[in-house]
Amino acid sequence: MLTGSSLWGKWIRAKLLKGRSFWEVNVRMQTGSWMWHKMLKLRSVAKLFYKVEVGNGRHISFWYDNWSRQGVLMDLLGARGIIDMGVGKNATVEDAVLYGRRRRRHRLSILNDIEDELAIIRSNSSLEEVDRSLWRRDSGYKLEFSTQETWQILRDKKPLCNWAQGIWFTQATPKFAFMAWLSVRDRMSTMDRVVKWSRGSNDMCVLCYNAPESRNHLFFECDISAEVWEFIAKGLLRQDFTVDWSEIISIISDKAREKKSLLCTRYAFQAVLYALWRERNKLKHGKKMMPLPVLKKVIEKGIRNRITLVQKKGGRGMEMLMQFWFQTRM
Structure with missing residues (x-):
């Protein structure tokens, strides 16, 4: 050589x-x-x-x-x-x-x-x-x-995922995006998966105990998670609002949607996922869940703070994003 x-x-x-x-x-x-x-x-x-x-x-x-x-x-x-x-x-x-x-x-x-x-x-x-x-x-x-x-x-080439940009977008919070990625791939330790390697475990939803806990149930068929998601996303999505997992993934992956709405929806989706999973794990390990009214406000405040930070870095375009977010909350 x-x-x-x-x-x-x-x-x-x-x-x-x-x-x-x-x-x-x-x-x-x-x-x-x-x-x-x-x-x-x-x-x-x-x-x-x-x-x-x-x-x-x-x-x-x-x-x-x-x-x-x-x-x-x-x-x-x-x-x-x-x-x-x-x-x-x-x-x-x-x-x-x-x-x-x-x-x-x-x-x-x-x-x-x-x-x-x-x-x-x-x-x-x-x-x-x-x-x-x-x-x-x-x-x-x-x-x-x-x-x-x-x-x-x-490299081992795979078909391009149409949802990738809906998860890995520039303004995302890394820990939120990573958890959303795991969720899209259905790799979260939801109870329907836990029972496969831990026989005898209770597979009921940790939040509502009304149905077996799966990814789709937890996000957002469960009454509790659906209520939080509706509070955050109803004003953003309006007539497109849904609690169906596949439809939500389709929405955040749709590049044809209005940019400000798409960015806010993507970030809100990941923020809600992260917060709900955190509260679900508290209950799973014997701790008390945050009261729903408080949880909603905490998530909303986190999203608002993130948009404010993005606005400071992005100038005029991001200022319009902030205005758009507040309009959806009215």
Whole structure:
């Protein structure tokens, strides 16, 4: 593997590789930093993104670098290939071209294919040509490495969630948004989920004890949570007001809605979720829940304070947002 002419690359070659290829170094070697060992462990992934273009072949490992059309020769032929090809384990492509034993025919077709490649390099080789590292990109192998494109190729891609912007918006409070995200994915420890791993548990709603507690019941089919949600959101949503979970998620994900209304609705939704879950957990652990009138005022005050903070940072547009919020409370 080409390590470049940087000081770090030179130090790696001198102190850690010591004439060996990066691809053959034992991952359990004692020398090197934790970062070096992390790099060694990721070589199987890096191999999928790296190959070299032969120039003079001086800095390309014959056995360990991906220079051949066949692939990495050590992976294909193993140690036996060293004997069959007559090329030393630490040889470069230049060594194989200049000092390898005279070309001969082999029983295995893959060995003959490699000999043909060496013959082509031998006839085209030039001392002035430099070896070049190539990196896998969306459009093929290129000279420039792209972190972004490499990540996009590596990452486990999932369909885009239409609700994502309704949860992860700029003005959100991080702890509110995280809890809303868990709720949308139905990963909260509601009683319908608890009973699956704790047999004998009571699955009734902790707030109202009128129905089994699920995500959809708690937000906002439960009489208590519905009352809080109505107090906060009825003025915002007006004729669109609903306590149905899927409809609420559809509303906060609707980019076509008026911006001020959408922002206030998104933040109010998350604030109510967080406050109700906090009060629900108080009851679950034997504490008293905050009186409903007080809880409503606390949530409203929190939303108002957040909008005020956003207004100070955002200027005139956010001042209009504050006016809009107060109009909904009248």
